[in-house]
Amino acid sequence: MRQRITIADVAREAGVSTQTVSRVVNNKDSVRPETRRAVLEVIERLGYQPNSVARSLATNRTLTLGVVVSDISNPYFADVVRGAEDAARERGYHVFLCNTDQDLQREVEAIRALQGRQVDGVVLCSPRLPEEELMELFQGRQEFVLVGREWIENAVGSVRSDSAGGVGLVVEHMVTRGLRKLAFAAGRPGGPGHRIRLAGFKEAIRAAGLDIESAVILPCATGHAGGYQAASELIEKHPDVEGLICFNDLVAIGALRACVEHGVRVPEELAVAGIGDIALASLVQPQLTTVSHPRHGLGVQAVSMLIDHLSGKEHEREILLKPELIVRASAP
Amino acid sequence: MRQRITIADVAREAGVSTQTVSRVVNNKDSVRPETRRAVLEVIERLGYQPNSVARSLATNRTLTLGVVVSDISNPYFADVVRGAEDAARERGYHVFLCNTDQDLQREVEAIRALQGRQVDGVVLCSPRLPEEELMELFQGRQEFVLVGREWIENAVGSVRSDSAGGVGLVVEHMVTRGLRKLAFAAGRPGGPGHRIRLAGFKEAIRAAGLDIESAVILPCATGHAGGYQAASELIEKHPDVEGLICFNDLVAIGALRACVEHGVRVPEELAVAGIGDIALASLVQPQLTTVSHPRHGLGVQAVSMLIDHLSGKEHEREILLKPELIVRASAP
DNA sequence: TGCGCAAATGTTAGCGCTAACATGTCGTGT
DNA sequence: ACACGACATGTTAGCGCTAACATTTGCGCA
Numbered sequence: 001m002r003q004r005i006t007i008a009d010v011a012r013e014a015g016v017s018t019q020t021v022s023r024v025v026n027n028k029d030s031v032r033p034e035t036r037r038a039v040l041e042v043i044e045r046l047g048y049q050p051n052s053v054a055r056s057l058a059t060n061r062t063l064t065l066g067v068v069v070s071d072i073s074n075p076y077f078a079d080v081v082r083g084a085e086d087a088a089r090e091r092g093y094h095v096f097l098c099n100t101d102q103d104l105q106r107e108v109e110a111i112r113a114l115q116g117r118q119v120d121g122v123v124l125c126s127p128r129l130p131e132e133e134l135m136e137l138f139q140g141r142q143e144f145v146l147v148g149r150e151w152i153e154n155a156v157g158s159v160r161s162d163s164a165g166g167v168g169l170v171v172e173h174m175v176t177r178g179l180r181k182l183a184f185a186a187g188r189p190g191g192p193g194h195r196i197r198l199a200g201f202k203e204a205i206r207a208a209g210l211d212i213e214s215a216v217i218l219p220c221a222t223g224h225a226g227g228y229q230a231a232s233e234l235i236e237k238h239p240d241v242e243g244l245i246c247f248n249d250l251v252a253i254g255a256l257r258a259c260v261e262h263g264v265r266v267p268e269e270l271a272v273a274g275i276g277d278i279a280l281a282s283l284v285q286p287q288l289t290t291v292s293h294p295r296h297g298l299g300v301q302a303v304s305m306l307i308d309h310l311s312g313k314e315h316e317r318e319i320l321l322k323p324e325l326i327v328r329a330s331a332p
Numbered sequence: 333m334r335q336r337i338t339i340a341d342v343a344r345e346a347g348v349s350t351q352t353v354s355r356v357v358n359n360k361d362s363v364r365p366e367t368r369r370a371v372l373e374v375i376e377r378l379g380y381q382p383n384s385v386a387r388s389l390a391t392n393r394t395l396t397l398g399v400v401v402s403d404i405s406n407p408y409f410a411d412v413v414r415g416a417e418d419a420a421r422e423r424g425y426h427v428f429l430c431n432t433d434q435d436l437q438r439e440v441e442a443i444r445a446l447q448g449r450q451v452d453g454v455v456l457c458s459p460r461l462p463e464e465e466l467m468e469l470f471q472g473r474q475e476f477v478l479v480g481r482e483w484i485e486n487a488v489g490s491v492r493s494d495s496a497g498g499v500g501l502v503v504e505h506m507v508t509r510g511l512r513k514l515a516f517a518a519g520r521p522g523g524p525g526h527r528i529r530l531a532g533f534k535e536a537i538r539a540a541g542l543d544i545e546s547a548v549i550l551p552c553a554t555g556h557a558g559g560y561q562a563a564s565e566l567i568e569k570h571p572d573v574e575g576l577i578c579f580n581d582l583v584a585i586g587a588l589r590a591c592v593e594h595g596v597r598v599p600e601e602l603a604v605a606g607i608g609d610i611a612l613a614s615l616v617q618p619q620l621t622t623v624s625h626p627r628h629g630l631g632v633q634a635v636s637m638l639i640d641h642l643s644g645k646e647h648e649r650e651i652l653l654k655p656e657l658i659v660r661a662s663a664p
Numbered sequence: 665t666g667c668g669c670a671a672a673t674g675t676t677a678g679c680g681c682t683a684a685c686a687t688g689t690c691g692t693g694t
Numbered sequence: 695a696c697a698c699g700a701c702a703t704g705t706t707a708g709c710g711c712t713a714a715c716a717t718t719t720g721c722g723c724a
Contacts, residue, residue: 004473006710017674022712030671053394053450054710056385057679064449073414073628078405085404085431094449097429099417117396117426118385141336224615253615280612283556283585296405338680349704354682362701386680389709 005048014042025050056118064094065306066114066122067299070102075278076295080125080147083299091307093120104128111137121156121306123147123299143309145302151318156309159302159319163193163275164200166291166323170245170273171204173289173325177332179242179271183216185230185255187247191222197247197275222247227254235262235270242271243331249274249281249290256284256330271331286329294321337380346374357382388450396426397638398446398454399631402434407610408627412457412479415631423639425452436460443469453488453638455479455631475641477634483650488641491634491651495525495607496532498623498655502577502605503536505621505657509664511575511603515548517562517587519579523554529579529607554579559586567594567602574603575663581606581613581622588616588662603663618661626653 007025011018016039023031024039031039042048056062067084069077085095096119098110107129114122121143127134131152138144143156151158167184174182184201187194198217205215216238220226227246234241235258246252252274259266266272266286274281277292301319308315339357343350348371355363356371363371374380388394399416401409417427428451430442439461446454453475459466463484470476475488483490499516506514516533519526530549537547548570552558559578566573567590578584584606591598598604598618606613609624633651640647 004710007712008710018710019675019712020673023673026712030673032672035672049444049448051389051450051710052448053385053388054679055712057389057681058710058712060679062385071414072404072417073407073410075405075407075410078407078410081429082403082405082431085429089430094428094445096426097413097417098421099414112381113426116381116384118383257617280615283612285589336680339682340680350680351682351705352703355703358682362703364702367702383680386709387682389711390680390682392709 004051005046006051007048010039010042010046010048013046014039062118062120063092064096064117064119065303066096066098066110066117066119067125068098068100068107068110068114068122068127069125070100072097072099076276076293077125079295080299080302083296083301084123084303085299086296087300087303088307091303093303093307102128108133108137115142120310121145123302123306124149143306145306147298147302157305157315157317157319159298159305159321161293161295161298161323162320163293163323164196164203166275166293167197167200167245168204168207169291169323169325170275170289170331171201171208173327174243174245174271174273174331175208175210177271180210181214181216181238181241182210182243182245183218183234183238183241185218185220185227185234185244185246185251187220187222187226187251189219193247201245216241220247220251222251224250224254227251227256228258229254231255231258231272232262235259235264244270244272246272246274249276249278249288252288252290252330253280253284256286256288267329267331273331277326281326282328289328289331290326292324292326294323297321336383337378338383339380342371342374342378342380345378346371394450394452395424396428396449396451397635398428398430398442398449398451399457400430400432400439400442400446400454400459401457402432404429404431408608408625409457411627412631412634415628415633416455416635417631418628419632419635420639423635425635425639434460440465440469447474452642453477455634455638456481475638477638479630479634489637489647489649489651491630491637491653493625493627493630493655494652495625495655496528496535498607498625499529499532499577500536500539501623501655501657502607502621502663503533503540505659506575506577506603506605506663507540507542509603512542513546513548513570513573514542514575514577515550515566515570515573517550517552517559517566517576517578517583519552519554519558519583521551525579533577548573552579552583554583556582556586556589559583559588560590561586563587563590563604564594567591567596576602576604578604578606581608581610581620584620584622584662585612585616588618588620599661599663605663609658613658614660621660621663622658624656624658626655629653 007018007021011021021039024036088095100106100110123145126148135154145156146158186198205212218230220230252272255272264270274288274290277290281288281290305315339350339353342353353371356368420427432438432442455477458480467486477488478490480492518530537544550562552562584604587604596602606620606622609622613620613622637647
């Protein structure tokens with residue numbers, strides 16, 4: 001590990017003061033073009049790279065953000081993080097990644113650790129900590145943005161996907177295609193997202209001028225098996241239903257299997273749609289109509305908002321990104 | 333953004349020198365228990381958190397590692413990164429994440445940026461840069477570990493999954509189950525992993541005492557469509573083949589679909605296996621027998637090796653992790 | 665010719681912490 | 695009673711950089 005070149009080495013070699021070198025490095029102020037050229041030549045020759053730890057200590061800014069997710073191996077968060085990293089890199093920032101496994105204690109530790117590292121800001125993806133605790137942790141020491149959670153006081157802002165509206169897109173699509181009797185495999189009551197998606201479903205049914213009483217609402221587990229079971233029940237008890245909208249894509253894929261096993265043709269006898277646009281959705285047969293959440297966009301917007309705020313720019317406080325309807329064979 | 337508490341504030345408040353506070357914070361040397369207690373009490377009361385930027389500048393260590401991947405939204409890398417982050421956190425390190433999209437220029441930029449940030453070490457996942465360029469970039473300035481690539485000089489070490497051995501596991505499994513005539517959908521000749529997996533296949537065929545001439549080797553595209561095509565060709569031209577091993581799981585899933593369409597029963601008439609154990613593998617019908625790469629383990633081992641090295645501990649230079657055979661219905 | 669002002673460069677101090685050395689304070693054994 | 699050493703604590707300097715102010719240089723213009 002050989003000795004690193006410092007700004008002083010460059011200054012000595014170029015016969016100028018360290019400050020002049022600093023100015024050249026930071027494209028600052030007025031430096032005579034020839035001086036600048038000379039300094040740059042020395043920098044190049046010595047292979048000087050500024051030490052950003054020292055710079056951070058002097059400027060009190062680290063150009064570093066923290067991103068806290070529950071698990072980066074969850075594709076949803078992977079996309080959000082990817083978006084965050086893209087936006088950060090573009091603006092000269094770096095990203096510390098923290099996984100919490102939805103553990104409250106780990107969440108606290110992650111935030112504390114990021115604060116110790118002097119990050120300029122933090123992006124919290126679906127944090128579980130109660131509002132008061134978040135506020136106490138930050139108490140104005142760092143800026144933070146929430147992803148997938150409503151704005152709370154002291155937060156720079158919040159970025160979410162309009163999941164109620166996403167369900168509505170599917171309802172609208174099905175109704176446009178002439179389906180009149182719809183069902184919603186609604187997930188686990190009380191579970192995350194249940195209330196809001198169900199509200200979106202009901203609202204869209206009303207908006208389409210359909211009778212809410214005619215719609216079938218099936219609570220179900222939020223996995224593959226839940227969809228299988230919900231669809232089996234539907235086929236048995238409500239054979240007149242023409243379109244099934246599922247809480248998420250896994251549920252929808254379970255539902256597709258149930259249809260195959262019960263000899264129900266998709267989409268001719270029953271149209272099926274999911275929510276989420278997971279990779280699998282385009283690989284099952286028939287390919288799944290679904291709603292794509294702007295996952296990458298969530299990360300990009302969160303970081304953009306955060307950096308805008310850090311640079312004193314104007315920005316929105318709450319951003320609601322529109323999901324996109326992906327029409328495939330299961331509900332054409 | 334209110335003023336942060338520094339070590340000097342704590343020292344003043346506790347009536348000791350900053351050095352004593354530093355000793356308490358770092359659990360160093362001998363500090364009288366009652367002094368320690370008093371200092372800790374003040375730390376607690378003021379909510380002091382050490383500034384690790386300043387600490388890094390003074391100690392010349394950042395307790396930070398860089399992890400460079402081509403794309404975190406690729407589940408393979410997401411798992412590796414997760415393993416890396418887990419291992420790092422456990423040992424008090426943090427992780428900077430960089431995506432390169434397989435772009436050489438971005439790879440160089442990422443490494444440069446990490447060096448500027450004074451990371452203590454870097455984990456490079458499947459870097460594309462040629463050996464000389466990597467060596468020039470690092471030239472002894474930082475320690476780095478390679479994942480999924482052979483050791484090169486100056487690297488701390490390399491961690492890989494034994495993919496040739498993984499193919500062998502499947503061959504061995506099929507042979508044990510009495511299959512004698514096997515085929516390999518070998519991927520794109522010249523593409524990444526092609527040579528080594530094909531070698532593993534041939535080696536295993538030989539080791540099983542089978543005639544290499546009897547084995548069918550099909551080049552194919554490495555996606556879903558490639559598998560469909562390869563399997564269609566196989567069914568048509570080599571109806572006597574009993575087991576098909578595929579370059580990866582997507583290829584295998586394409587092959588499964590071809591079997592359905594050609595009325596070939598899996599696994600009764602043709603056993604099919606993939607490589608990779610992607611999430612999808614357990615969701616298709618029949619569930620896919622495959623080989624699981626120790627992705628999380630790659631990350632863990634890489635970071636452990638790196639930190640061991642940084643702490644002056646002994647460590648391996650090359651680690652080859654064993655893949656695991658996951659037996660499911662498609663090749664029981 | 666010299667004044668004044670802007671551009672170019674230098675000087676000083678300090679960010680918050682720790683390494684290394686300096687000093688102080690005991691209890692102990694003779 | 696005193697010297698010694700072990701432990702406890704303080705002092706000094708510096709990590710590499712930049713902010714803020716200080717100084718110098720050059721040039722236009724009266």
